[in-house]
Amino acid sequence: MIQKAMPTSRRTILKTLGGAAAVAAAGPSLFNVARAQAAPIKIGFPVPLTGPFGTEANDQVKAAQIAVKQFNDAGGFEGRMAELLVRDDRLNPGEAATRTLELIEKDKVNFLVGSLSAAVQLSINNVAKERGVIFNSISQSDAINEAKDWSKYTFHEALNPHITAGAVGRYAFSKFGKKVAFLTADYAYGHEMVRGFKRAGEGMGIEVLADVRHPIGASDYSAFLPRIQALKPDVLVLCNFGRDQVVSIKQATEFGLKRTTKLVAPVLLFTARKAGGDSFEGVVGGSSYYWRLEDKVASAKAFNDAFRAANGGAVPSDYGALGYAGVRSVLAAVAAARSTDTDRVIEAMRALKYDWYKGPQYYRGCDHQSVQSVLILESKHKDMKNADDVFSIAAVEEPDEAKLRTCAEMGHKA
Amino acid sequence: MTVLDPPQSTARRWLGHVARHRVAATLGFLVLFPLIVPYEALAANILVLGLYALGFNLLFGYTGLLSFGHAAFLGSGAYGCGIALVHFGVGWFGAILIGTALATLVAAVIGFLAIRTRGIYFAMVTLALSMCVYYAFYQMEPLTGGENGLRGVNLQTIGVFGFQLSFLNPTVKYYVLLAFVGVAIWLFSRLLASPFGAVLEAVRENENRARACGYDVAATKLVAFVISGAFCGLAGALNALHLSIVPIETLHYTTSGQVVMMALLGGMGTFFGPFVGAATFLLLQDVLSVLTQHWQLYVGIVFILFVLFFPRGIWGSLLDRFGPR
Numbered sequence: 001m002i003q004k005a006m007p008t009s010r011r012t013i014l015k016t017l018g019g020a021a022a023v024a025a026a027g028p029s030l031f032n033v034a035r036a037q038a039a040p041i042k043i044g045f046p047v048p049l050t051g052p053f054g055t056e057a058n059d060q061v062k063a064a065q066i067a068v069k070q071f072n073d074a075g076g077f078e079g080r081m082a083e084l085l086v087r088d089d090r091l092n093p094g095e096a097a098t099r100t101l102e103l104i105e106k107d108k109v110n111f112l113v114g115s116l117s118a119a120v121q122l123s124i125n126n127v128a129k130e131r132g133v134i135f136n137s138i139s140q141s142d143a144i145n146e147a148k149d150w151s152k153y154t155f156h157e158a159l160n161p162h163i164t165a166g167a168v169g170r171y172a173f174s175k176f177g178k179k180v181a182f183l184t185a186d187y188a189y190g191h192e193m194v195r196g197f198k199r200a201g202e203g204m205g206i207e208v209l210a211d212v213r214h215p216i217g218a219s220d221y222s223a224f225l226p227r228i229q230a231l232k233p234d235v236l237v238l239c240n241f242g243r244d245q246v247v248s249i250k251q252a253t254e255f256g257l258k259r260t261t262k263l264v265a266p267v268l269l270f271t272a273r274k275a276g277g278d279s280f281e282g283v284v285g286g287s288s289y290y291w292r293l294e295d296k297v298a299s300a301k302a303f304n305d306a307f308r309a310a311n312g313g314a315v316p317s318d319y320g321a322l323g324y325a326g327v328r329s330v331l332a333a334v335a336a337a338r339s340t341d342t343d344r345v346i347e348a349m350r351a352l353k354y355d356w357y358k359g360p361q362y363y364r365g366c367d368h369q370s371v372q373s374v375l376i377l378e379s380k381h382k383d384m385k386n387a388d389d390v391f392s393i394a395a396v397e398e399p400d401e402a403k404l405r406t407c408a409e410m411g412h413k414a
Numbered sequence: 415m416t417v418l419d420p421p422q423s424t425a426r427r428w429l430g431h432v433a434r435h436r437v438a439a440t441l442g443f444l445v446l447f448p449l450i451v452p453y454e455a456l457a458a459n460i461l462v463l464g465l466y467a468l469g470f471n472l473l474f475g476y477t478g479l480l481s482f483g484h485a486a487f488l489g490s491g492a493y494g495c496g497i498a499l500v501h502f503g504v505g506w507f508g509a510i511l512i513g514t515a516l517a518t519l520v521a522a523v524i525g526f527l528a529i530r531t532r533g534i535y536f537a538m539v540t541l542a543l544s545m546c547v548y549y550a551f552y553q554m555e556p557l558t559g560g561e562n563g564l565r566g567v568n569l570q571t572i573g574v575f576g577f578q579l580s581f582l583n584p585t586v587k588y589y590v591l592l593a594f595v596g597v598a599i600w601l602f603s604r605l606l607a608s609p610f611g612a613v614l615e616a617v618r619e620n621e622n623r624a625r626a627c628g629y630d631v632a633a634t635k636l637v638a639f640v641i642s643g644a645f646c647g648l649a650g651a652l653n654a655l656h657l658s659i660v661p662i663e664t665l666h667y668t669t670s671g672q673v674v675m676m677a678l679l680g681g682m683g684t685f686f687g688p689f690v691g692a693a694t695f696l697l698l699q700d701v702l703s704v705l706t707q708h709w710q711l712y713v714g715i716v717f718i719l720f721v722l723f724f725p726r727g728i729w730g731s732l733l734d735r736f737g738p739r
Contacts, residue, residue: 050710054707088704090703093563093659093663094653094657094661097657098455098456102452102455105453105454105584118561118562119561119563119661122563122565122659123563123565123657123659125565126566126659127659130658131582143562149565149566187560187561188555188561188562
């Protein structure tokens with residue numbers, strides 16, 4: 001069989017081999033040029049697709065894909081298209097660190113955007129900053145911008161507890177009264193929120209009647225609520241999140257607390273409100289975004305329309321919108337820097353003055369916190385345009401660096 | 415054995431070699447392991463959690479005590495190492511020793527309190543005590559970072575015998591971790607082959623008979639508990655260096671449950687089983703969670719199938735089928 005197939009002479013084989021070698025030798029350079037132009041700009045996107053925040057995380061992915069699509073439809077950057085690499089971090093910092101290592105070491109991502117928990121973003125940040133990869137966080141945390149955790153590769157697109165609680169506090173204390181009680185979930189998020197409210201209230205002369213702590217995941221608030229009710233506060237601030245918030249608001253309503261006291265939450269989630277239903281009536285809280293902003297802000301309208309078109313008419317949630325802004329900022333910086341080189345993209349991001357979806361924003365120089373507006377929302381049950389129209393925008397606190405903690409306070413030099 | 419055996423014995427002969435040279439075989443496999451895993455960070459995870467399962471298996475598989483509190487040892491090893499590095503500026507080698515020592519100490523305290531109970535009560539007591547450890551670390555926020563976890567366990571380079579190795583290079587990192595895991599595996603094998611190892615199995619098979627033979631059963635259990643904790647502590651310390659963070663979830667009881675699953679999946683009471691279990695569990699999770707959001711469903715189904723049809727686990731069933739008799 002071998003002999004039959006061997007009419008080719010040794011010489012021919014040598015010639016063929018030589019030719020192949022020549023092509024191979026010339027090949028790599030040609031091939032590399034072709035590849036360099038086509039190589040996608042990879043953005044790693046670790047979010048908790050499974051777990052209690054799965055709804056928000058899926059919304060973040062949908063919104064981020066719109067930013068990628070818009071970038072690619074506009075021709076990309078010198079022919080290079082953007083690509084989103086979504087990973088499930090399971091809301092677990094250890095898994096997030098592993099996935100971040102995978103994205104950096106195996107997939108060689110250019111940038112990282114994502115996360116939906118304080119601990120997870122700090123974990124991603126630590127892994128990314130050691131390896132010199134830009135990370136734009138889209139979830140709330142005070143710690144990530146402090147000098148201890150921060151690096152020049154760290155950007156923070158989301159609000160943080162200090163600004164959110166501050167804005168809500170300034171609005172609520174001036175409007176509803178100065179006698180305040182807190183009901184706080186006993187963990188970092190709750191503590192940071194209380195700190196923010198107290199800071200905002202200091203100058204306004206508020207009187208703190210009680211700061212009641214409850215364990216995370218408590219299902220029965222009857223031990224706390226009568227005590228608070230007896231103090232007759234003007235404002236009850238619920239510094240808890242997700243299911244705790246829904247349950248405690250429900251029980252406060254049943255206790256009749258709403259007759260004497262205004263209920264206030266630092267963050268009102270669009271998804272939690274839709275799940276929580278009627279008990280939210282009249283509750284006031286803060287948010288980074290609400291879709292009805294489109295009535296006033298042109299960029300919100302444009303973003304909502306793009307999101308509706310891609311997702312069968314659904315409107316984006318607050319955290320979802322952050323996925324869009326986080327990715328769009330990075331891609332806009334690539335276009336502005338005319339490069340994907342990390343240092344040049346950092347410079348471009350620091351120089352950005354942008355309005356992607358909610359009005360003007362920019363990153364503060366010393367800690368890369370996105371300076372942006374805070375929405376004060378009130379939950380409503382009348383005059384709803386449709387099933388998604390669950391809040392009215394009571395006030396908008398315009399972007400103002402003075403409302404953030406100072407750079408010196410966060411441990412930065414400048 | 416070599417010539418007269420029927421043809422199917424090739425596999426049996428191979429497994430016989432593996433069983434006889436279990437340290438060399440395990441190490442040989444682990445050296446080549448990164449080549450067959452999707453990425454190095456996952457290989458390192460499997461390596462470290464395999465060691466965690468190995469330590470757990472000493473108590474569960476060889477001594478017959480089901481603990482639901484082993485996260486306490488993984489976690490205190492990780493925090494001990496991380497805190498030494500971040501807050502006290504200890505070198506990486508010293509930090510690993512401190513982490514392991516802290517876990518050993520915690521194991522001694524928990525073991526002292528827990529070994530007087532048996533069966534389900536033992537599981538409950540270890541679970542409760544490990545949750546005490548969880549809250550202790552949770553509350554020590556200035557040291558441990560509390561809810562946010564400990565960050566900044568950063569090693570750019572490590573000095574080994576005068577060489578500076580880049581710890582950021584995933585391949586280097588894997589083999590540095592493997593050096594420690596290798597020593598631990600060798601120690602573990604020596605321990606099992608010693609008279610003490612035989613006493614452990616005697617206690618597992620029949621506690622009363624072991625006592626009647628004159629062995630101090632309580633002391634044996636306590637020593638096994640402490641040694642098991644030390645192995646898990648080393649795994650924790652290595653995990654802290656690998657991930658450069660220590661999440662508070664490391665101490666949570668779900669981490670204790672995870673190691674039970676790994677040991678069952680791989681084969682309890684077998685030397686190589688814990689690594690097989692860790693590899694199967696983590697690979698399944700990793701691959702499926704990229705493909706589908708319902709990965710938990712599939713991992714659960716696989717686990718149920720194994721418990722129903724291969725109660726001795728993957729490696730245990732292989733040994734049963736083909737292993738040396």
